[in-house]
Amino acid sequence: MVQDIASEKRLPDLLSPGEVAAYLDIPVSTIHYWRGIGKGPPGFKVGKRLRFRASDVAAWVEERKGVSAD
Numbered sequence: 001m002v003q004d005i006a007s008e009k010r011l012p013d014l015l016s017p018g019e020v021a022a023y024l025d026i027p028v029s030t031i032h033y034w035r036g037i038g039k040g041p042p043g044f045k046v047g048k049r050l051r052f053r054a055s056d057v058a059a060w061v062e063e064r065k066g067v068s069a070d
Contacts, residue, residue, distance in 0.1 A: 015052045017043075023057065 020041065021028040034040025035050070041060035043052045 013054055015054055017050050020052050020057055
Protein backbone atom coordinates (compact mmCIF):
# COMPACT_ATOMS: atom_id res chain seq x y z
CA MET A 1 0.00 0.00 0.00
CA VAL A 2 2.79 2.44 0.86
CA GLN A 3 4.56 1.66 -2.42
CA ASP A 4 1.31 2.38 -4.30
CA ILE A 5 1.24 5.89 -2.84
CA ALA A 6 4.83 6.62 -3.86
CA SER A 7 4.30 5.35 -7.39
CA GLU A 8 0.87 6.97 -7.70
CA LYS A 9 2.38 10.39 -7.04
CA ARG A 10 5.32 9.51 -9.34
CA LEU A 11 7.95 10.32 -6.77
CA PRO A 12 11.58 9.48 -7.54
CA ASP A 13 13.28 6.93 -5.30
CA LEU A 14 15.35 9.57 -3.47
CA LEU A 15 14.06 13.03 -2.66
CA SER A 16 15.87 16.21 -1.69
CA PRO A 17 14.58 18.34 1.20
CA GLY A 18 13.14 20.74 -1.40
CA GLU A 19 11.25 17.94 -3.13
CA VAL A 20 9.84 16.67 0.18
CA ALA A 21 8.83 20.22 1.12
CA ALA A 22 7.12 20.74 -2.25
CA TYR A 23 5.32 17.39 -1.93
CA LEU A 24 4.09 18.28 1.57
CA ASP A 25 3.46 21.95 0.60
CA ILE A 26 5.57 23.29 3.46
CA PRO A 27 8.75 25.41 3.65
CA VAL A 28 12.11 23.66 3.33
CA SER A 29 13.05 25.18 6.69
CA THR A 30 10.28 23.10 8.27
CA ILE A 31 11.86 19.92 6.90
CA HIS A 32 15.19 20.87 8.47
CA TYR A 33 13.53 21.88 11.76
CA TRP A 34 11.60 18.61 11.96
CA ARG A 35 14.80 16.67 11.26
CA GLY A 36 16.53 18.52 14.09
CA ILE A 37 13.83 17.60 16.60
CA GLY A 38 13.25 14.09 15.23
CA LYS A 39 9.69 14.77 14.12
CA GLY A 40 9.66 14.54 10.31
CA PRO A 41 10.14 11.75 7.82
CA PRO A 42 13.41 9.84 8.22
CA GLY A 43 16.26 11.10 6.09
CA PHE A 44 19.91 10.24 5.59
CA LYS A 45 23.05 11.74 4.16
CA VAL A 46 24.44 10.81 0.75
CA GLY A 47 27.83 12.43 0.90
CA LYS A 48 27.03 15.94 2.11
CA ARG A 49 23.46 15.89 0.80
CA LEU A 50 20.34 15.08 2.79
CA ARG A 51 18.00 12.66 1.04
CA PHE A 52 14.73 10.93 1.82
CA ARG A 53 13.39 7.67 0.41
CA ALA A 54 10.06 8.24 -1.32
CA SER A 55 8.68 5.14 0.39
CA ASP A 56 9.72 6.51 3.82
CA VAL A 57 8.00 9.84 3.11
CA ALA A 58 4.85 8.05 1.94
CA ALA A 59 4.86 5.82 5.05
CA TRP A 60 5.38 8.86 7.29
CA VAL A 61 2.41 10.61 5.68
CA GLU A 62 0.25 7.51 6.19
CA GLU A 63 1.27 7.34 9.86
CA ARG A 64 0.31 10.98 10.32
CA LYS A 65 -3.24 10.48 9.06
CA GLY A 66 -5.62 10.68 11.95
CA VAL A 67 -3.04 12.21 14.30
CA SER A 68 -4.32 15.42 15.87
CA ALA A 69 -2.31 18.60 15.41
CA ASP A 70 0.06 19.44 18.25
